[in-house]
Amino acid sequence: MKNSALLLSLSLGLLVPLKSLAQGGNTQNRVDGYGAPATPAATRGAAGETELNILMSYYQQDGSHGAVEGGRGTEHLTNLTPTIILNVPLDTLSRLSANLGMDVYASASTDRIDQVLSSPSSSDTRFHADFGYTRQLPGRRSIVGLGAGVSTEYDYKSVNVAASWAQTSRDGNRELSVAGQVFFDQATIIRPVELRTNGRKEDGSAPRQSYNLSAVLSQVLTQRLQVSVSTELVYQKGLLSTPFHRVYFQGSTGALGEAKVEALPGSRFKYPVGLRLSYYASDLVLLRGYYRFYNDDFGIRAHTLELETPVKITPFFVVYPFYRYHTQTQARYFAPYLQHQPGEQFYTSDYDLSGFSANKLGLGLRYSPVYGIGRFKTPFGGRIAQFKALDLRYAHYRRSTDLTADIFSADFSFILP
Amino acid sequence: MRLLFPFPRPGRLARLAVVAGLLVALPGCVSVAAYQKVYLNDEDMKLATKRVETYETNFESYREGAGGANGGKVGGGCGCN
Numbered sequence: 001m002k003n004s005a006l007l008l009s010l011s012l013g014l015l016v017p018l019k020s021l022a023q024g025g026n027t028q029n030r031v032d033g034y035g036a037p038a039t040p041a042a043t044r045g046a047a048g049e050t051e052l053n054i055l056m057s058y059y060q061q062d063g064s065h066g067a068v069e070g071g072r073g074t075e076h077l078t079n080l081t082p083t084i085i086l087n088v089p090l091d092t093l094s095r096l097s098a099n100l101g102m103d104v105y106a107s108a109s110t111d112r113i114d115q116v117l118s119s120p121s122s123s124d125t126r127f128h129a130d131f132g133y134t135r136q137l138p139g140r141r142s143i144v145g146l147g148a149g150v151s152t153e154y155d156y157k158s159v160n161v162a163a164s165w166a167q168t169s170r171d172g173n174r175e176l177s178v179a180g181q182v183f184f185d186q187a188t189i190i191r192p193v194e195l196r197t198n199g200r201k202e203d204g205s206a207p208r209q210s211y212n213l214s215a216v217l218s219q220v221l222t223q224r225l226q227v228s229v230s231t232e233l234v235y236q237k238g239l240l241s242t243p244f245h246r247v248y249f250q251g252s253t254g255a256l257g258e259a260k261v262e263a264l265p266g267s268r269f270k271y272p273v274g275l276r277l278s279y280y281a282s283d284l285v286l287l288r289g290y291y292r293f294y295n296d297d298f299g300i301r302a303h304t305l306e307l308e309t310p311v312k313i314t315p316f317f318v319v320y321p322f323y324r325y326h327t328q329t330q331a332r333y334f335a336p337y338l339q340h341q342p343g344e345q346f347y348t349s350d351y352d353l354s355g356f357s358a359n360k361l362g363l364g365l366r367y368s369p370v371y372g373i374g375r376f377k378t379p380f381g382g383r384i385a386q387f388k389a390l391d392l393r394y395a396h397y398r399r400s401t402d403l404t405a406d407i408f409s410a411d412f413s414f415i416l417p
Numbered sequence: 418m419r420l421l422f423p424f425p426r427p428g429r430l431a432r433l434a435v436v437a438g439l440l441v442a443l444p445g446c447v448s449v450a451a452y453q454k455v456y457l458n459d460e461d462m463k464l465a466t467k468r469v470e471t472y473e474t475n476f477e478s479y480r481e482g483a484g485g486a487n488g489g490k491v492g493g494g495c496g497c498n
Contacts, residue, residue, distance in 0.1 A: 057472035061480075081472060160492065171448050183492035210492030212485070218464050220449050224456045228464040232485035236492070274486035276464050280456040288461070294483035302483035310461040318461060328483055353482045360477075364469070368460070391469040399480070407476065411469035 048089040050416040051388075055083040055101075055409070063351075063403030066109040068192070070246040070259055071337035071349030075403055076108040094135040099149070102127050113244045114193040114201075126153035132162070141168040145179075155188035155202075173220040183210040189243045194257045208238035224280040234270040247347045249340045262348045264333060270296040286310045294328070300353065302328035320364045322395075330355035351401045362395030372415070383417035 063075035083101030090096060103126040111122035130149030137144065145164040151157070166177035185208040190201060197203070211234070218228035245262035252258040272294040279287040287309055294302040308322040331353040333346040340347045367373065368389035378385050391411040398404050449457070456462065466474055466488040474489030485491050 053468065055469065055472075059472065059476055061476075079476075085468075158492070172451060173449055181492070185492070212491045214486070220454075220457055223449055223453050226457060226462065226464060230486045232491065234485055234491050270483075270485055272483065272486035278462040278464055280459065280462060286459070286461050290487065292483075292486055294485070296482075298482070300482040302481070304483065304487075320461070326477070326481060326483070328481060331482060352480055358481065360473075364467075366460075391467065393467075393469050393473075395473055397477075397480075403480070405476065405480070407473055409469045409472050411467075 048095070050089065051085075051087040052414040052416055053083075053085040054412045054414070055081075055085065057081045057407055057409040059405065059407045061397075061403060061405035063399075063401070065336075065349075065351040065401055065403070066112065067242070067245040067262070067348070067350035067352070068109045068112045070248040070254070071351060073112060074108045077105060079103055079105040093138065094133065097132040097134075097147075099130040099132075100128070103153075110244065113190065124154045126151060126156075128152075130160075134164075141170070142166065155190055156185065158183055158185040160184070175216075175218045177216045178214070180211075180213045182212075183208075185209070185238070187239050187243075191243050191261055192246055192259065195246075195259065195261055206239035208236065208240065210234060210236045226278050228274075228276045230274040230276070232270075232272055232274075235267070236270075237267040240264045240266065240268055241348065242350070245348065245350055247340055247349050248338050249342045249347075250338060251342065252338065254338060260347070262350065263346050264348060265298075265346055268296060268298055270294070284312050286312075298353070299332035300328055300330070302326065316367060316369045318366045318368075320366070322360075322362055322364065324360040325357070326360075327357040328355060351403070354401055356400045358397060358399040360395050360397045362393065364391065364393040366391045368413075378417065385417055386415040387412070388415050389413040 057080075059077075059079040059081070061075060061077045064073070065071050066073040066075045081101060081103050083099065086098045088096045088098075104123075105126070106123040108122070128149065128151035130147060132145055132147035134143055134145040136142070143164075143166045145162075147162040147164075149160045149162075160181055160183045162179065162181040164177065164179035166175060168175045186205050187208060188205045189203040191203065193201075212232055214230065214232040216228055216230040218226065220226045241262045241264040243261055246259035247262050248254050248259050272292055274290065274292040277287075277289045279289075281287050288307070290304075290306040292302075292304040294300070294304070304324070304326045306322065306324045308320050310318050310320040312318055331348070333344075333348050334351075334353045334355075335347065335349065336354075337349055340349070366389065372386040372388045373390060374387045375384050376387065377383070389411075390413070393409045395407050396404070397407070471489065474487055478484035478490045
């Protein structure tokens with residue numbers, strides 16, 4: 001309690017002197033699953049231009065602690081994610097956005113649900129679509145937004161609604177943004193083949209709801225330095241376990257049929273706090289930092305630290321190496337293969353909920369000339385569009401539980417006539 | 418009480434980060450005019466994850482028990498593979 005009081009007083013101390021504040025610009029760039037972009041920069045100026053972003057990523061992971069087989073077995077997974085984001089200004093104050101995409105994935109782990117390799121469970125495609133509307137209130141420095149979205153895959157459907165509000169200070173040096181979002185999900189119950197009671201692969205469905213409320217306060221401190229403090233309270237209820245995750249208990253031989261289906265509580269409360277900093281160290285080098293403290297009622301406590309140093313090779317060409325470190329304690333319901341006690345109420349052998357540390361290292365490149373990379377005629381009416389910028393990024397991720405991952409991402413930005 | 422202030426026993430690193438943020442913020446009572454924001458308006462100075470980075474924050478939210486407060490995904494989608 002003493003520590004909590006200390007943290008509260010220091011946090012308030014951080015907020016009080018922020019009266020000089022500057023440009024916030026704390027847009028949350030959620031590519032997927034977020035219907036209402038909080039404060040798109042384009043709404044602050046004139047009518048603006050129609051922006052089109054074509055994004056994609058290729059993700060691959062491998063490991064030896066697959067949750068489907070009770071904390072052992074392959075975790076090999078590949079995922080390809082083409083996405084289109086469209087931002088259309090309606091007038092000088094309002095803007096529409098659309099975000100359409102898919103995840104095409106192949107999972108060696110879920111292929112073990114029925115023990116028949118290369119079965120239909122080995123791959124799937126998830127589609128998602130999110131739409132948002134933002135409007136700057138006339139004569140005020142407020143921007144409000146509304147959004148909604150859907151996503152669907154073979155065994156999981158999700159609908160979400162979102163709302164946001166952002167207020168900038170008179171001198172433009174401070175911004176407070178608040179956003180709320182609710183997800184209504186429906187998961188199809190698919191149990192491992194040897195644990196099905198009615199002989200059918202699917203056994204009805206179960207709901208899951210997620211409610212999240214985020215708040216971000218950003219502040220310009222000097223001509224070269226700005227910071228933000230953020231929090232995002234998340235409450236989930238419903239089916240939080242995965243019905244095709246097996247758990248093997250002490251005393252069993254690990255043979256098929258001796259497992260139980262993963263069981264987790266029906267609610268979860270998460271409360272992370274983040275601190276972000278951007279510093280223009282010299283005309284060539286910038287520093288970007290992020291720290292997050294995370295806590296939840298599953299017993300997981302985590303610290304995450306990110307550092308990025310963009311280097312301006314030319315005014316239009318930036319190279320940015322980055323590093324991320326994450327460490328977390330294990331959920332109180334986690335135990336490895338054959339380590340759970342038979343009498344436990346909740347249990348999982350999913351290593352995503354285990355205690356571990358993880359390192360991520362990578363490099364990004366961005367090329368964004370003032371007048372764009374190139375121009376071309378659009379197929380509709382022969383009008384001229386501009387290829388504005390290119391952003392490429394690669395990262396290697398390694399977890400202390402033997403999981404490794406590589407991800408390559410690209411963002412192609414266009415201005416449409 | 419726990420619900421009103423749900424941060425039981427923050428670690429030493431967390432407290433250090435808040436103190437560091439406080440020290441950075443204290444000299445910040447200087448108003449920066451719009452014409453002085455040439456550095457602040459730089460694309461790399463944005464206080465948010467880059468759009469191209471969001472795929473990474475999404476997979477991290479699935480592969481780690483922790484998530485949120487970083488512009489990443491917090492719901493919608495199984496991610497159970």
